[in-house]
Amino acid sequence: MSEPAYKRARIQPSPSPVYKLDDEDDSYEPYVPVAQRRQAKLAKLTSWGANAEKEKARRLQEEQDDRDDEEREEERRREKARKERTLLMEAQEVHDRKAAEDAKKTAAEKAEEVDAEILAAIAARRKLASDLELAKGVQYTEPMKSSWRPPKFVRDRSLEENRRIREKYHIIVEGEDLPPPIDNFTDMKVPDPLVKFLRSKRITKPTPIQLQGIPTAFAGRDMIGIAFTGSGKTLAFCLPLIMVALEEEARLPFVRGEGPVGVILCPSRELATQTYENVLTWTAALAKEERYPQLNTLLCIGGISMGEQSHVLNKGLHIVVATPGRLIDMLEKKRFTFDNCKYLCMDEADRMIDLGFEDDVRNIMSFFKRQRQTLLFSATMPRKIQDFAQQSLVKPVLVNVGRAGAANLDVLQVVEYVKQEAKMVYLLECLQKTPPPVIIFSENKNEVDDIQEYLLLKGVEAVAIHGSKTQEERQYAIKSFKSGAKDVMVASGVASKGLDFNDIQHVIIFSMPKEIEDYVHQIGRTGRSGKTGIATTFVNMNTPEQTLLDLKYLLMEAGQKVPPFLQSIEDPRAAQGGTLKGCPTTEEAIESLSYSSDRFYNDCHFLL
């Protein structure tokens, strides 16, 4: 390529000319007389001297200030350390004093203190009403209206006759205008196809919580239902909702975007799934007969895609079974509304009202647009929570079968002292006690995994379930255990609360839960619907003494064998000659045992 004829070159700007005005000429110096110049020089010299002096003084002052600051800072540090030490000492003193006082306190006093703390925490919050209702000061004073009437022969019964029936089934009721107990599903006016279906599942006679609870709920009353584990509470709160839904559907069929009529809240996804499956089978049994409509039920829990259930949301919705978090999410996203919702049931309600769930529950309440019938069910319900819940309901009826928190008498409870390091090996031995299925409980997720791993290594078909497992893993574990494909389920207490597995033979509590209520729930996975079962619990020196004491009283109350190491644990209050509140003497306890005590003793002979 040839060199271009014209080579581009950056044009350098020529320097700007500097123009000077005549009066800016550097060389110009005005004339100053010598005397004046000398004077000016002198003045300059003295001012330099003064400035230097000033500068020196300033520097010294600054250095002094720095030193002062450092000293002050050091003093502050020392003071802070002194204060911390004092506070620490005071805290230690307070702690020591409290520990000394606590040591003097009896178990009952401590329990009362805990109750008082819970109550204070609850009182600081508010009733279980929606914020809107609280803001507007709305207070409902009358129970919900219901079109249900007991049959005439039941209406004609005297109060004394009703009392005798309740007494026969060891049902305690509290409240105004108590609905009557009815000991037959047909007399309760349960639709025939459902009665037939229940019969096919060998549910022929209502259990005590059902024979008082169902008429109470059918009558539109708010209620608190307390009955031991495995005593059929699920049917007691689902059936009334199914009836309300049937009635509403008959009045005006539901179309897309309408509903639900009622919601059942559960504290865990597994429990919600189980309740949902029950509702599905019961509503399907009804819909088999032409004169009954298809009721639509939605399971609303975390960890599942709502897309899978869009077919339900695309129709009118009657019943929602939910865990609180996902329910709030769906309501906030307006996937459905509570505009026409008139029935709210909380299963394991004591846990729901428990401090962790209370805000969620009130948040859910705020989506209701009108009065609702509220039902709280559980096997355990601390008295103070009961009182609080009662204040929040409208003329509630309390239906109580057996002492709240009492163990199911169809469970043979065995408590064994097993050293921590010997537990795994002894577990294998324990598994030989009965045929499967067996549930093993541990309070600790890592321990649940360890136990499962150990059992798998030993060739035992075991699945595991705990809160850190994914929803799929949890569902797989439950499904394969329920179907009988797996013999053993290792579970954390929280994940398996309220689950109803068929014919569990043996519950092994590998690590005793701190709260006795949790123990009651765990052993309650066996001995369900009138069958008997065994619960073996490992305790050792890691088990808190208070827990052991609670366990001792629970065993005494249930008329079970108290092992010598538990017998030797003294209740400080008993030592002072008092009786422990809430823990009756063996005679009192046996006297107040629920209806199945005789059957328990007969059935348990083979185990003893």
Ligand SMILES: Nc1ncnc2c1ncn2[C@@H]1O[C@H](COP(=O)(O)OP(=O)(O)OP(=O)(O)O)[C@@H](O)[C@H]1O
């Ligand atoms: N009237 C009845 N007669 C016989 N069996 C019944 C009756 N009602 C319910 N059942 C059965 O009893 C079992 C336990 O019922 P359910 O799960 O409702 O107990 P629960 O009281 O809710 O227990 P938990 O407190 O442990 O949740 C279920 O398998 C259920 O089918």
